[in-house]
Amino acid sequence: MFVDAPAQVAAKLLDWYDVHARALPWRAPPGTARTEPYRVWLSEIMLQQTTVAAVRGYFAKFTERWPTVDTLANADDADVMAAWAGLGYYARARNLIACARAVARDHGGSFPDSEAGLRTLPGIGDYSAAAIAAIAFGRRAVVIDANVERVTSRLFAFADPLPAARPRLRALVDTITPNDRAGDFAQAMMDLGSGICTPRNPQCLICPLRDPCKARVAGNPETYPVKAAKKPKPQRKGTAFWIEHEGDVLLVRRPDKGMLGGMRALPTGPWSDEDPALTDAPVDADWREAGSVTHVFTHFALDLRVVVTKLSARPDISGEWWPIPSVDTAGLPTLFARAAARAIAGSK
DNA sequence: CAGCCGTGGTA
């Protein structure tokens, strides 16, 4: 058998998938009816740069509360943003709302069934359009995510550094993508990348592609994919202001663009390499230190100093006064949830 | 094209 023939790769992988496919809430088992496009779409957006474990609870919550794309399209923005709180990359939530409304308004409540049609919707890029077209609509599409890049670069011992070499890697993925079951093939590649062809210590002994894999033969699968070096993360500092009045705390809504865009938050000063100053506070007050929280984002690390004050008169500041005992229901992103916990602990 | 954009798990 010519195990390195492209068709053989797909056949081996699909045979493995028929037995070992992960059972996931948004996935139909191999050989059964396809999952509804709404659920495929919702899961694909949530899974962008996000682990299966993190998505499970959010997917259950969203599908229970908004079971169809129309119900989501009619939801209040603030409710959706609050429900997304903690999952990260909040532009996804803003695009989720915009996409649901575009589907409801421009497509009669049904998702486009082609890759090109899906690609026009907000929040759906090359990967998601291909994945939804293949998984939800049975289209033949070349689906490329980080798992596919890793598995394919190892399979072909493709050593050109990414992301510059993406077009050539895509051509290789194209050669092994089957005409039938492209959706199962994509999901099989992801399962393989998640459980066997892992970034470190890949389990080549039990891999269904161990025979055709050139990197395994060479003995260096963990060196793929080759990537350009990363830049160091700058350290920034800032201050969060916990302002109490009669058992309420002041929350603000952050601008739609930028960090934690559109999310509820504590008022803050600027985040920079300068030492934070109390003069950035939205009100003049007697501030007390409540400690600090450190948080690591994708491209910088933040040391957020938390200061608290209790005002006897309600200041004239725009924002929401939220009952402190239920501040955990405000939908704060993790940074501010931790800052709030620090403020409450530090003000006792 | 490269920078921006969260969070939590893993070794």
Place this chain on the structure above:
DNA sequence: TTACCAAGGCT
């Protein structure tokens, strides 16, 4: 503990 990294998209 530090560093890497995950079902990427937008500008």
